[in-house]
Amino acid sequence: MGIEGPFWRAIAVFRIASVVYAAILLARAGGYGHPVAGWLVIVVMATWTAFTAAAYPSARASWPLLLADLAVTAGCLLSAPLVQDRAAISGGVMPITATWVAGPALAWGVARGRRAGAASAAILSAADLWLRGSQGMNFASLPVNGAVLLFLAGVVVGHVAQLAREAEELMRRAVQLEAAGRERERLARGIHDSVLQVLALVQRRGAEIGGEAAELGRLAGEQESALRALVQVPAPTDDLAEDGLTGQRGPRQRALRVPGKGGPADRVDLRDLLRPYGSARVTVSAPATPLFLSAGTAHEVGAAVGAALDNVSKHCAEGTRAWVFAEQDGEAVTVSVRDEGPGIPDGRLEQAAADGRMGVARSIRGRIADIGGTVEITSSHAGTEIELSVPADAGRWWRV
Structure with a gap:
């Protein structure tokens, strides 16, 4: 689940709270014009909320699930005429779904980024405005505050989720660099305790003996230098620091x-x-x-x-x-x-x-x-x- 886990939990809590809020509005209004249909929609919303709370983290927000979420939410939104009177809808009363309609915009933003969040918000906003217009509301008086807030929610949440994923990737790379540095350091210690010391001894003794042994010693000295350079790990660079990476230091240091x-x-x-x-x-x-x-x-x-x-x-x-x-x-x-x-x-x-x-x-x-x-x-x-x-x-x- 990675860094997206907290986002999915937050969306699940939002959906649950929105269902409860929609049920409270339905109860306070006496069931609107058609109580049975209203409570049936609430049951559908609650069931879908429970399903998505379990499905999103495990399914990793696949496209079929995202499209199904958008379709179910839009369907519940467009069912408002079956629950509420035409006069209520045209008068600006909140649809049966209330704030629950924002769920797909948030989910799309977390799963696919700010553009997807904005696209989902645009579709749901268009459905809401079409619903109100079809029920007799004057086009000039259509409420756009909800559409704007929905759009901003999808964009902002998508942007934050993308930043979180990038931070997770940087942390993963930092951990890999640290692990690689530790392994190379371990190998360097082992090489120093064995191979490098032997090469240094051959270089020194070959020079002392002279003749062909001196040439062998010279070659051993060159190989010692090359091997030391091979096991050396570069110090952290400014570029790594700008990327949030810090060489061999751990991500929390x-x-x-x-x-x-x-x-x-x-x-x-x-x-x-x-x-x-x-x-x-x-x-x-x-x-x-x-x-x-x-x-x-x-x-x-x-x-x-x-x-x-x-x-x-x-x-x-x-x-x-x-x-x-x-x-x-x-x-x-x-x-x-x-x-x-x-x-x-x-x-x-x-x-x-x-x-x-x-x-x-x-x-x-x-x-x-x-x-x-x-x-x-x-x-x-x-x-x-x-x-x-x-x-x-x-x-x-x-x-x-």
């Missing part, structure tokens, strides 16, 4: 966002700061999910990564490949910068600090230490890896 940014108000997705470092010789790989850090922490990590890549440009041969890998492991966010250069000679960092060259000591170690993180540098003739680790102080969306 909202994140506090800065206009044009990808995270909560005082948080920054570290991936957005690392991606600009990507180039023909630098591969940037990030996990499937956002890596939110406080703005200050994220920018310091990004600057440290930039300093590490600057060192690759300065101290390695032109065209030396480098890789930047970012991930969240429990309560820490780790970023490693790996290159395939000649490595850092023993004592080189200490000598550079003594000579006043503080590229590593301040731009990397100092930055990370100031934000409560750690730096680990591993170097050999096969290359250098600088691993930055900082507390994951904002690794999840804020939900309100």
Whole structure:
């Protein structure tokens, strides 16, 4: 039944209340001119109301049911001359159906949209006006207020029902995106714990051994980067936000966002700061999910990564490949910068600090230490890896 269920229940309540109202009017008028016929029409209305209350939700408002509803309602409306005197009808007395006549307009609007609701209202309004005109009412004095209200009811209800269906579809897509994101994240974790680590080991060991093994290691490094990119889930885009979708967030969750940014108000997705470092010789790989850090922490990590890549440009041969890998492991966010250069000679960092060259000591170690993180540098003739680790102080969306 979906989102239409509440609409059908509301229409059923409206029809029941309208039948009761029509019966009260009939009783107060003493049965109109023909009491037996009047109560027979009321029975037909009550029976059809009970039938449609059960049929609409289960039959999903098929065209045969909609047309039958319109025909039965129009028939009850046009039976007014059998119940009421000609003078009463021509004098503007409400027909036997009273407000019950609006049921099909509401049903058509919910089932087929505002145009169908308007069409149904037009047919019923035309039947009402023809009835009054055929009973001697002057054309110039025909009441149109009821027709206008009926038309507006069909259009408005149809429009609201259409908006509700669109919202339901957006919610369904959001749930699918969230489920797909969770599955890809699960696969990414499994791949990281097995395949990616093996490929990284092959790349490192192949470079250390040299010869044909070095070429095998290089290919393993390329496949590691490609695989990381494959399991990465893009961050939510502005287009999705405009459609009511919010990436991997559930349909009932909202994140506090800065206009044009990808995270909560005082948080920054570290991936957005690392991606600009990507180039023909630098591969940037990030996990499937956002890596939110406080703005200050994220920018310091990004600057440290930039300093590490600057060192690759300065101290390695032109065209030396480098890789930047970012991930969240429990309560820490780790970023490693790996290159395939000649490595850092023993004592080189200490000598550079003594000579006043503080590229590593301040731009990397100092930055990370100031934000409560750690730096680990591993170097050999096969290359250098600088691993930055900082507390994951904002690794999840804020939900309100």
